[in-house]
Amino acid sequence: MFRTVLVANRGEIARRVFRACRVLGLRTIAVYSEADAGAPHTREADAAVLVGPAPARESYLAIDRIVTAAREGGADAVHPGYGFLSENWRFAEACLRAGLIFVGPTPAAIRAMGDKTEARRLMQAAGVPIVPGSLEPLGDLAETDRVAREIGFPLILKAAGGGGGIGMARVTAPAELAGAFTTAGRRAQAAFGTAALYIERYLECPRHVEVQLFGDHHGTVVHLHERECSIQRRHQKVVEESPAPRLTETTRRGLTSAAARGAAAIGYTNAGTMEFLVDDRGDFYFLEMNTRLQVEHAVTEEVTGLDLVVEQLRVAAGEALPWRQEDIATRGASIECRVYAEDPDKGFLPSPGTIGRLDLPAGDGVRVESGVETGSTVSVHYDPLLFKLIAHGGSREEAVVRMAASLDRCRVEGVKTNLAFLGRVVASEAFRRGEVHTQMVEQGAFNA
Amino acid sequence: MPEEIKAHITGVVFQIAAKPGDSVAAGDPVIVLESMKMEIPVEAPRAGSVKEIRVKEGQTVQEGETIAVLE
Numbered sequence: 001m002f003r004t005v006l007v008a009n010r011g012e013i014a015r016r017v018f019r020a021c022r023v024l025g026l027r028t029i030a031v032y033s034e035a036d037a038g039a040p041h042t043r044e045a046d047a048a049v050l051v052g053p054a055p056a057r058e059s060y061l062a063i064d065r066i067v068t069a070a071r072e073g074g075a076d077a078v079h080p081g082y083g084f085l086s087e088n089w090r091f092a093e094a095c096l097r098a099g100l101i102f103v104g105p106t107p108a109a110i111r112a113m114g115d116k117t118e119a120r121r122l123m124q125a126a127g128v129p130i131v132p133g134s135l136e137p138l139g140d141l142a143e144t145d146r147v148a149r150e151i152g153f154p155l156i157l158k159a160a161g162g163g164g165g166i167g168m169a170r171v172t173a174p175a176e177l178a179g180a181f182t183t184a185g186r187r188a189q190a191a192f193g194t195a196a197l198y199i200e201r202y203l204e205c206p207r208h209v210e211v212q213l214f215g216d217h218h219g220t221v222v223h224l225h226e227r228e229c230s231i232q233r234r235h236q237k238v239v240e241e242s243p244a245p246r247l248t249e250t251t252r253r254g255l256t257s258a259a260a261r262g263a264a265a266i267g268y269t270n271a272g273t274m275e276f277l278v279d280d281r282g283d284f285y286f287l288e289m290n291t292r293l294q295v296e297h298a299v300t301e302e303v304t305g306l307d308l309v310v311e312q313l314r315v316a317a318g319e320a321l322p323w324r325q326e327d328i329a330t331r332g333a334s335i336e337c338r339v340y341a342e343d344p345d346k347g348f349l350p351s352p353g354t355i356g357r358l359d360l361p362a363g364d365g366v367r368v369e370s371g372v373e374t375g376s377t378v379s380v381h382y383d384p385l386l387f388k389l390i391a392h393g394g395s396r397e398e399a400v401v402r403m404a405a406s407l408d409r410c411r412v413e414g415v416k417t418n419l420a421f422l423g424r425v426v427a428s429e430a431f432r433r434g435e436v437h438t439q440m441v442e443q444g445a446f447n448a
Numbered sequence: 449m450p451e452e453i454k455a456h457i458t459g460v461v462f463q464i465a466a467k468p469g470d471s472v473a474a475g476d477p478v479i480v481l482e483s484m485k486m487e488i489p490v491e492a493p494r495a496g497s498v499k500e501i502r503v504k505e506g507q508t509v510q511e512g513e514t515i516a517v518l519e
Contacts, residue, residue, distance in 0.1 A: 055460070055506075234486075341484070346456070346457070349456075349457050349483070349486070349488060350457065350459075350483045350484035350486060350488075352458050352483065352484065380458055380459050380460055380482075380483045380484060380508065381460070381484075382484060382485070383484060383485050384484040384485070
């Protein structure tokens with residue numbers, strides 16, 4: 001095992017990784033921007049290095065500065081967390097070149113899965129069902145038009161260079177195609193440096209179900225069951241849970257075994273997640289693979305009793321996974337709510353500010369992962385996630401009740417939050433029955 | 449009658465979408481703010497001609513701050 005880990009991230013996930021490092025007795029280094037001086041994550045590490053000014057491009061996204069901080073601080077390994085550089089293959093490669101261990105998959109795997117059309121081709125070749133659509137990036141508008149007519153409307157244009165809902169446009173009729181092609185291409189260019197797009201058939205109101213995967217450097221690949229993540233706003237997940245409710249055993253087994261097969265086919269190492277859309281017949285289609293730890297990994301930890309971050313560090317150090325597939329069981333149910341600094345009165349736009357008061361719940365079956373504390377500044381420069389609330393119960397009903405009570409006990413002053421919205425989701429009949437799909441939030445199912 | 453366009457949210461100016469002299473329709477983006485990973489357009493409240501842009505790309509603006517003037 002290596003001795004010192006630098007965490008190239010901030011907020012709750014940096015703290016989460018430091019906790020795992022402490023379990024293994026590892027020394028820790030935090031990085032921070034000028035906006036994060038004195039932030040909780042900087043105080044929990046054994047050392048903290050200022051890497052640049054507030055804008056992420058000049059600090060948390062600055063590969064050279066972070067690699068330099070790691071080398072000068074005597075780090076052996078770098079954990080990227082999620083977001084920022086976590087799915088940047090150039091960063092993983094820069095770490096390896098500098099003699100650092102990258103806690104994640106290989107640069108080649110990150111690159112292959114980051115190229116969304118290549119990922120579709122690889123998964124189809126491995127026998128994983130994909131959403132019907134194009135397998136190659138589209139050329140000009142004429143070609144797009146031809147492919148669109150083959151696939152049929154409604155369809156969705158997506159960025160080939162990256163995911164997360166950026167550069168996506170739904171097209172319901174041929175007349176809308178030209179405009180959508182231009183807009184989506186421009187957004188893709190700005191976000192991923194390439195305007196390349198591809199087409200997928202648009203599924204009406206599907207569910208988003210994903211599978212947690214883990215591979216080691218000894219040829220073992222296992223899945224840690226599935227998560228239901230359909231409650232989303234602007235393609236960002238808000239509520240997640242495991243196991244996925246109302247999934248037939250056939251679909252559940254089909255999903256998890258297809259995901260494990262796909263990951264094995266590419267020799268995947270470390271933690272990763274394969275995302276699927278599931279339609280109302282229980283058919284499922286590969287959407288994309290996230291080659292990193294997910295925000296919602298905690299619900300999987302709660303139901304499996306396993307520590308994913310500790311295992312990421314062990315696998316990165318070359319240790320073999322200690323689990324056989326048949327040993328990985330789930331117990332009860334776990335739900336996560338993401339509490340964001342958002343203003344419900346302004347269409348859930350971000351709400352920066354200073355946290356004047358922060359009361360967080362605690363107790364049996366309740367876990368809180370927070371990046372902020374009383375007095376923290378919530379800056380315009382970063383993601384609006386304040387904290388994650390995770391409730392576990394012997395049954396889904398118990399987990400739901402615990403979540404509702406936990407949300408009730410949260411008090412946040414100084415910034416607006418989505419707490420009331422989360423309360424309405426958890427109290428809703430549809431959620432209690434587990435009848436969810438990805439369009440519900442936008443359709444207003446949980447409006448006040 | 450000149451009219452000031454104010455930012456409805458605190459953020460960093462990501463893009464200037466219109467320049468002085470441009471005519472805009474109601475709802476056209478004048479600038480795009482970036483706040484907490486979201487791009488948020490500040491739109492023209494009515495049709496008119498852009499008289500003045502008061503911000504630069506990369507600048508932080510506060511909620512309520514004037515970002516442009518229409519005439």
